[in-house]
Amino acid sequence: MRPQEPAQGGPAAMAAAALPPLALEKLKQRACESVELNAARLGALSHDIWSRPELAYEEHQAHDAMTRFFSSGELPGAAWAVQPRYKLGTAFRAEWGTAAPQGLRPRRVAFLCEYDALPGIGHACGHNLIAEVGAAAALGLKAALESLPQSHPAAVQVTVLGTPAEEEGGGKIDLIKAGAFDDLDVVFMAHPSQENAAYLPDVAEHDVTVKYYGKASHAAAYPWEGVNALDAAVLAYNNLSVLRQQMKPTWRVHGIIKNGGVKPNIIPSYTELEFYLRAPSVKDLSVLTEKVENCFKAAALATGCKVEIKGGEQDYYNVLPNKSLENVYKENGKKLGIEFISDDCVLNGLSEMKRSGMLMTGYKTICWKVKIPQTVYVLCSPKPPAVGGCKCPGQAAATLGSQLGGREAPGSLLRGPRGGELGRRMKKRLETTVLDSWPKDLDKRITKAWKLFLRFSCFLHMGISQAAGLFFTLCEEI
Known part of the structure; x- marks a missing residue:
């Protein structure tokens, strides 16, 4: 694998980034409103997946629930194009996009949804919540783009990928090999945790x-x-x-x-x-x-x-950090009242997230193919604030570090005084990060970095990690 060729965007693809700050904030507000509007539907989707846990490559009911959700005529705005059983028996792909001027390639943004469970303890890792957050963020970005004035068109393709077999087998790696990520520019996913962070230095x-x-x-x-x-x-x-x-x-x-x-x-x-x-x-x-x-x-x-x-048939790569996306993600999270663990705690292994989070996740391997931020978010705090307290219902299924196997935990911890607010903030963070992700000169910066990278004859003797690291470093420094 190697970094993808820089996308040919152009003025139309960069129009959203050229919006005045006030107009961009309105887009973010529109994305947040979409989360609130669809909260009940999203909660029901998560509960449906949680209540019927399925193991890797056997997530037939979850697959059907996700494809029904995106095929539903009740969702606001234009319809999604849904491909059931996309390259794998329990994967799917849902797409929506704005019209691109002839000859221009749209920006392709994807959100990942996981939905497999663990043997014996169900959705103790919270994959039903990953599915809910990914779907919500995609709906929010779509709503924001649909509200753009005609004077500021944006050529953007929004994709939702259902990625099965996270807990065992490496479903995402199967999808990489099948070409599911070949046409994507940036991929977002968030995993529930005990702490908020934009980067998990996973191994x-x-x-x-x-x-x-x-x-x-x-x-x-x-x-x-x-x-x-x-x-x-x-x-x-x-x-x-x-x-x-x-x-x-x-x-x-x-x-x-x-x-x-x-x-x-x-x-x-x-x-x-x-x-x-x-x-x-x-x-x-x-x-x-x-x-x-x-x-x-x-x-x-x-x-x-x-x-x-x-x-094993699938090896998992380590995470490659993406500083630009991490910083934008944290900026938007802080505006929504989210507190992040310090970078020092994450990198030095002082966080519960890192101690318990050496994950066998195919998401790590995707970052060698597509630009991604590795984000984790808290749903239930060990020391809840005075307002509302930590009333995540059932206190069991979906947060790392919670007691496992509770039968009364609903599929969504995104409801309830604390769970609902944190979940909605999480979805909004992903949407608003996408809207902020591309600076005006990004195409020029990536192209320049790529040309410089090719001039380094030494990269021919590098390993994949060193070569990729050199390219991303050039992108950040230019």
Whole structure:
């Protein structure tokens, strides 16, 4: 993957950015009004998804609920063009756009909606809320663009992508490979958390399954005839424990023994382990992976077992920050009364969000393909303010750090004295950030940065992360 070619926008595509400040604020107000207007519909959508949790790639009811929502004639304004089962059985795409002058490519803005759940505990990760927030932000941006005067046209395509299989399997990576993100310029998504932040320094992740094959034998009568696959599994686990002394503080290795044998009096002929490896960058992750695989191979050599090491089909990249979008996002959030955790707390790992948020999320990989902000937002505060208190109903399903599995938690924490206000602010932040996202000279800046980037002959010898980092740094500095 590499940064996309700069879009050919032109005057029409930049017209919204050329609006006077007062007119731009009116657009933001129109977007916020749209959230209020559609609040009941959005809450019902979230509750519908929450009440019927479905696992990765099996989100058929959630898919149908989302496509019905965007196909509904009750939504204000022009209709959305909806594509059910878009490239995956439970993905969808909904689009609306303003007319672009002939020969000009419109700006393509996308909002992502997740809706898969966790085994046994349902929507404890709040993906029903991600779906609701993404849908709301898209409706708000559409309403704002529809209210533009004819003297200030804007060529913009608004896309909503339903991205299944976040918790397992990597649905977003499937969609990247299928070309779903090829024509997009910028993608927005927000995840519920215990804190508000415009950037989550999330890590690269690789999962691996290890299988040891030995030889069964009676453990009491003829133990010397056996080759103990459980010994290999235990030794591999202990090898990793020894490796931890030489691991960087930012590396993580954790796993389980999934199959340890059949009966105590039979020397196990087969064992299986599953591990997740995480590191701050793709480069670090490759180093960690090699060390871990050597631990697995050493265990096989020591016990005489055969070993099979299989990496997961989808690797997750680390997040590439986008300072411009992060700053605009925070500016709009503060205007709506949102308090953000400090950058130092996020980067130094002092936040609950970072400690609990080393996510296996395909959203991280998208940022290597399309410009994105990685935003997280609080829905339920451990220390609620005096006004209203923390009355997120049920106190269970959808906030990180809340108790899991409560049956009475409704699908939307966006209702209620605190939940409703925070949820509406979250949606408005995404909309108003889009309206502020493009400075007047953005096309020129990106084009200039791209030309400078190509002049650096050294980029041919760089890894993906270094080359992408160089390009984005040039964009910020110009």
